[in-house]
Amino acid sequence: MDTLKHKDLPFWESLPLTSKKHPDEQSVINVGGVQIGGPELVFIAGPCSIESIEQIRTVARAVKGHAHILRGGAFKPRTSPYSFQGLAEEGLAMLQAAAAEVGMPTVSEVVSPEDVDLVAAYVDMLQIGARNMQNYALLRKVRQCQKPMLLKRGPAATIEEWLLSAEYIMSAGNPKVVLCERGIRTFETLTRNTLDISAVPIIKHLSHLPIIIDPSHAAGRWNLVEPLALAAVAAGADGLMIEVHPHPEDALSDGPQSLLPERYCRLVESARELRLLLEGRGLHA
Numbered sequence: 001m002d003t004l005k006h007k008d009l010p011f012w013e014s015l016p017l018t019s020k021k022h023p024d025e026q027s028v029i030n031v032g033g034v035q036i037g038g039p040e041l042v043f044i045a046g047p048c049s050i051e052s053i054e055q056i057r058t059v060a061r062a063v064k065g066h067a068h069i070l071r072g073g074a075f076k077p078r079t080s081p082y083s084f085q086g087l088a089e090e091g092l093a094m095l096q097a098a099a100a101e102v103g104m105p106t107v108s109e110v111v112s113p114e115d116v117d118l119v120a121a122y123v124d125m126l127q128i129g130a131r132n133m134q135n136y137a138l139l140r141k142v143r144q145c146q147k148p149m150l151l152k153r154g155p156a157a158t159i160e161e162w163l164l165s166a167e168y169i170m171s172a173g174n175p176k177v178v179l180c181e182r183g184i185r186t187f188e189t190l191t192r193n194t195l196d197i198s199a200v201p202i203i204k205h206l207s208h209l210p211i212i213i214d215p216s217h218a219a220g221r222w223n224l225v226e227p228l229a230l231a232a233v234a235a236g237a238d239g240l241m242i243e244v245h246p247h248p249e250d251a252l253s254d255g256p257q258s259l260l261p262e263r264y265c266r267l268v269e270s271a272r273e274l275r276l277l278l279e280g281r282g283l284h285a
């Protein structure tokens with residue numbers, strides 16, 4: 001097995017924990033029994049925000065069998081202070097109850113250091129949102145927690161800065177980091193963000209950490225989610241996180257980019273078929 005050469009890895013010295021030591025090194029992160037970074041493509045699905053027990057229960061039942069992990073936001077980082085801010089602990093309890101009924105682990109975002117222990121008490125994985133990727137007070141707090149972390153890339157962060165945020169968490173003894181590319185800010189206005197698909201092969205080359213793609217926040221529009229999701233699978237992503245809502249037109253957040261459950265389930269089948277096809281050709285196996 002070849003050892004990676006120093007010249008193959010820019011900023012090698014600044015990334016002692018996230019960089020690969022040899023080309024085949026790949027971390028597998030266990031989230032409530034689901035392995036992210038292993039041979040199986042992992043699907044995380046659920047609404048942007050948890051709105052009611054009926055809503056999260058409907059989504060959980062509809063995606064069961066087509067998703068490994070249930071997502072839902074209870075602390076929402078909204079651009080406007082007048083937008084729905086989430087149900088906080090009440091929402092976390094709803095997510096936990098709905099996921100327990102279908103036997104799925106959960107992920108939810110934490111936005112402030114004082115809520116880390118509360119969120120960790122309810123979920124299997126904590127999400128650090130794009131806006132908080134460089135919130136060092138939050139990173140310093142979550143690294144004391146032993147739960148896996150889903151670290152989203154900041155909308156204006158370079159890949160080096162993103163990996164340095166992962167180093168923040170890992171350097172205090174929590175190695176369980178999964179990276180999530182969700183689109184970066186560019187001059188394009190027809191999409192909410194621009195999905196940086198090249199982040200997948202670059203991370204696969206530089207780092208042993210698993211990488212998943214969130215096409216929903218990249219696209220901002222439901223009809224772009226499927227092509228971006230399939231592109232992510234083709235590029236070699238370890239998984240996908242997709243927003244699903246039973247009534248997108250009534251959603252309290254991110255309705256325009258949310259998929260109906262049936263459409264989401266069809267997407268998962270296409271993604272699995274594509275992955276099998278690529279594996280048959282010796283890619284991403």
Ligand code: PEP
Nearest residue numbers: 048129130131152182217
């Ligand atoms: C989310 O996942 O609901 C979210 C707010 O994502 P991001 O931090 O990528 O905007």
Ligand code: MN
Nearest residue numbers: 048243253254
């Ligand atoms: Mn959202």
